[in-house]
Amino acid sequence: MERQPLWNDAAECSEQIADLAVRALIEEARLTPKPALVDQHSSGAHTDMDFELMCRSAQVLRGTFARIALTAFRQKPSQVLREQLAAIGRDGEKVMLTATGGINTHRGAIWALGLLTAGAAMSGPGASARQIAALAGEIARYPDRFSPAKRTSKGFRVRQRYGVPGAIGEARQGFPHVVEIALPVLWAARSRGIPETFARLDALVAIIAHLDDTCLLHRGGTEALMTAKCGARAVIAAGGTSTRAGWDALHRLDRELVARNASPGGSADLLAAALFLDSLDLEIKHDRTPAGVTRL
Numbered sequence: 001m002e003r004q005p006l007w008n009d010a011a012e013c014s015e016q017i018a019d020l021a022v023r024a025l026i027e028e029a030r031l032t033p034k035p036a037l038v039d040q041h042s043s044g045a046h047t048d049m050d051f052e053l054m055c056r057s058a059q060v061l062r063g064t065f066a067r068i069a070l071t072a073f074r075q076k077p078s079q080v081l082r083e084q085l086a087a088i089g090r091d092g093e094k095v096m097l098t099a100t101g102g103i104n105t106h107r108g109a110i111w112a113l114g115l116l117t118a119g120a121a122m123s124g125p126g127a128s129a130r131q132i133a134a135l136a137g138e139i140a141r142y143p144d145r146f147s148p149a150k151r152t153s154k155g156f157r158v159r160q161r162y163g164v165p166g167a168i169g170e171a172r173q174g175f176p177h178v179v180e181i182a183l184p185v186l187w188a189a190r191s192r193g194i195p196e197t198f199a200r201l202d203a204l205v206a207i208i209a210h211l212d213d214t215c216l217l218h219r220g221g222t223e224a225l226m227t228a229k230c231g232a233r234a235v236i237a238a239g240g241t242s243t244r245a246g247w248d249a250l251h252r253l254d255r256e257l258v259a260r261n262a263s264p265g266g267s268a269d270l271l272a273a274a275l276f277l278d279s280l281d282l283e284i285k286h287d288r289t290p291a292g293v294t295r296l
């Protein structure tokens with residue numbers, strides 16, 4: 001039987017987009033050493049998570065991302081679509097909590113990658129990372145009228161107390177920390193011949209240096225946020241993670257954050273979002289059957 005071009009086949013395309021989303025989550029978890037985050041060698045500032053749990057959590061979310069992509073396939077942003085996706089996202093949070101025994105491994109990632117998955121499925125082949133993120137932002141700007149936890153979530157309390165945009169604001173603005181910071185840093189590092197692990201670490205450090213991460217604020221207030229931002233800027237000023245001085249500064253940042261029990265969990269989510277958009281760019285944007293996209 002002749003194969004349909006990928007973007008003509010909603011089900012196949014949605015599965016492929018979901019595979020890339022899961023792969024981005026696993027590659028984020030696999031990236032080592034990350035400051036105060038879960039990676040292959042450490043659980044950072046997290047006593048309730050480890051690398052295996054992050055991978056299990058990522059795997060069970062494949063169905064959520066596939067449903068999101070299928071629902072959004074070739075659609076336009078609308079209030080109805082926003083509410084359909086919110087319902088699937090909330091189901092995904094339940095799936096995650098069941099798989100992890102109640103631990104919040106990926107709430108922020110379901111939000112960010114869910115919206116970007118939808119943006120990718122809506123745009124079709126040839127769309128840039130910026131266009132996909134802008135579409136995702138458009139969806140996020142519709143109100144979530146049926147959200148049960150609007151005024152009780154940690155994110156809400158932190159946004160009220162510190163006046164920061166948080167995960168919701170980041171999405172509504174079209175993911176500026178992904179499109180304007182992480183991806184340019186990742187691509188510039190690659191073009192300078194920096195090995196992939198360091199390029200990804202540099203992208204993460206750049207996000208931490210700029211993001212008002214509500215995970216840091218919730219755990220350690222403005223002091224934790226400042227520690228993270230200053231420490232990340234020190235890594236950049238030292239020449240990045242591929243230099244000896246930058247590598248040492250990265251480890252200093254890890255020690256300082258762990259000592260405060262503070263974690264840049266939102267920055268990790270946005271790195272996964274950047275890796276997703278990057279992989280989409282490499283693999284299926286041009287209506288090619290993805291090379292090497294295997295069920296993880």
Ligand SMILES: CC(C)(COP(=O)(O)OP(=O)(O)OC[C@H]1O[C@@H](n2cnc3c(N)ncnc32)[C@H](O[C@H]2O[C@H](COP(=O)(O)OP(=O)(O)OP(=O)(O)O)[C@@H](O)[C@H]2O)[C@@H]1O)[C@@H](O)C(=O)NCCC(=O)NCCS
Nearest residue numbers: 086089104107108109111114153155166167170214265266
């Ligand atoms: C819109 C929602 C994201 C809910 O938003 P809200 O503001 O109410 O926030 P939270 O429930 O607090 O979750 C936000 C999570 O987003 C990550 N994050 C933080 N800052 C940013 C930022 N500036 N930009 C982007 N993303 C950000 C962060 O997630 C990570 O941290 C979590 C781990 O934290 P940790 O402290 O270890 O764990 P906890 O259990 O929370 O605390 P402890 O008890 O251990 O101290 C981890 O999840 C990381 O991913 C924030 O936590 C969204 O949830 C929502 O409304 N969903 C509904 C479904 C929907 O609409 N979906 C749309 C279609 S997909």
Ligand SMILES: Nc1ncnc2[nH]cnc12
Nearest residue numbers: 029037038105265268269
């Ligand atoms: N690697 C990681 N460690 C801790 N929290 C996270 N949230 C998303 N990725 C994470």
